[in-house]
Amino acid sequence: MIYDQYQGLIFDMDGTLVNTAPTHRKAWKQALAPYGMQFDEAAVVLLSGAPTWYIAKMIIESHQIDMDPYQLSREKNTALYNIFFDDITTLPLIEVVKHYHGHRLMAVGTGSEHAVAKALLHYLGLLKYFNAIVGADNVTYHKPDPQTFLRCAELIGVQPETCVVFEDADLGIMAAKAANMAVVDVRKMLVA
CATH class of the missing domain: 1.10.150 (DNA polymerase; domain 1)
Incomplete structure (x- = not known):
C-alpha cells in the first residue's frame, strides 16, 4: 500500500475511523x-x-x-x-488499519476523551489494532496544537517526521502539519 514509507500511522477517530x-x-x-x-x-x-x-x-x-x-x-x-452504540458504524479507512496491523505501529489521536475512545474501539472490536490512544484528557493543548499527535508518536516510539496522520477535520490537519507529520485528508480519499 502507499503508506509503507511511514513507521507510524496515527488516526483521528470520529469521522475518520468511525461514523459517530x-x-x-x-x-x-x-x-x-x-x-x-x-x-x-x-x-x-x-x-x-x-x-x-x-x-x-x-x-x-x-x-x-x-x-x-x-x-x-x-x-x-x-x-x-x-x-453510545445506537448508530455507530466503521468507515472504509478501517481497511487500512487492518492491512497494517502487525506491520506498522498505530495510534489513535482523538478529541474525544480517552475512556470514550477506548470504550468505542473495544465495542467495535478495533482496540486490538492500536498501540496507543491519546484522548483530549491526555493532553493540555488540543488540536490545532500538535500535542495530541506528538504524544501519539512518543507513545508508539517513532519520530514525528516518520508518521502519517489520517484526519477528517481542518483542526486536526493543522495539528498534523504543526507536528511535522504527513497528513491524509480522508474527506478526499477513496478507500477500495
Whole structure:
C-alpha cells in the first residue's frame, strides 16, 4: 500500500475511523434540551476535533448563558454513553488499519476523551489494532496544537517526521502539519 514509507500511522477517530456524527448530535440535543439551548450544526462541524468542553464553551457563549462548560461537557458525555452504540458504524479507512496491523505501529489521536475512545474501539472490536490512544484528557493543548499527535508518536516510539496522520477535520490537519507529520485528508480519499 502507499503508506509503507511511514513507521507510524496515527488516526483521528470520529469521522475518520468511525461514523459517530449521528450519535454526537443526539447526545448534544439531549444535554442541551433541559437548558432550552440548541447547537448550530455547521458551527459544531467547524469545531470537529476539539474537546467536548471547548465545544460546550462555544455553545454556552452563543446563548450568552453563565454555565460551567465542563459540567455541560459531562452531561453531554453522560448522554453519549446512554445512546453510545445506537448508530455507530466503521468507515472504509478501517481497511487500512487492518492491512497494517502487525506491520506498522498505530495510534489513535482523538478529541474525544480517552475512556470514550477506548470504550468505542473495544465495542467495535478495533482496540486490538492500536498501540496507543491519546484522548483530549491526555493532553493540555488540543488540536490545532500538535500535542495530541506528538504524544501519539512518543507513545508508539517513532519520530514525528516518520508518521502519517489520517484526519477528517481542518483542526486536526493543522495539528498534523504543526507536528511535522504527513497528513491524509480522508474527506478526499477513496478507500477500495
